[in-house]
Amino acid sequence: MTAPILITGAGQRIGLALVQHFSAKNQPVVMTYRTRYDAIDELEQLGVHCIQVDFDHADSLAKLEMTIRTHYDALRAIVHNASSWDCEQNNPDFNQLFDNMMRIHAKVPYQLNLALADLLLAGESVADIIHLTDYVVETGSPKHIAYAASKAALDNLTKSFASKYAPNIKVNSIAPSLIIFNQHDTPEYKAKTLKKSLMGIEPGCKEIISSVELLLNSDYITGRSLPVDGGRHLK
Secondary structure, three states: OOEEEEEEEOOOOOHHHHHHEEEEEEEEEEEEEOOOOOHHHHHHOOOOOEEEOOOOOHHHHHHHHHHHHHHHHOOOOOOOOOOOHHHHHHOHHHHHHHHHHHHHHHHHHHHHHHOHHHHHHHOOEEEEEEEEEHHHHHHOOOOOHHHHHHHHHHHHHHHHHHHOOOOOEEEEEEEOOOOOOOOOOOOOHHHHHHHHOOOOOOOOOOHHHHHOOOOOOOOOOOOEEEEEEHHHHHH
């Protein structure tokens, strides 16, 4: 049996697109989700192993690890996509906000990478860990301070785990800026955001899918962050 790819936070948007992509290629996928959207039913009918996980709960990681080990002897890759776009303006409890951002973006990947390393090493080929970070790792963000700091922590974990697990597990990051808009985004917000990059487009999830495929198929890239930002750093 082909070892599955574990994708966290895959109930919607980029994570969901990744699961649908690999499922269509007959690559086994295990995904976690926090909220059960309608797409989960469709994925389960396609044979995707969908696990409800709320990483805010202290025992969630132990339960997830137990579930994975009960069903699988090896993993092909882990894609850390679970994320929260919370900010100081919407959450005035700054202590809680910072802890929440660090938990979901840094502590959860840190613990899962350590807990499931033996399953990654048990496969027949070199395995992968991929962290979804953010463009703001390079710049910071005055409106999303805790979020940016936690994504920067994840970027640093990429380097540490790449050194720790080489050459048997490649560890990389993907750092996107705008990929897809939210349904509630206004025309004014969209126009303002599109002007921030050289390319000036909403590229869609295919850009992240292509980036993940690139890293999975590479025999040589590790410890790196792949920018998917439309040349935003040059604006």
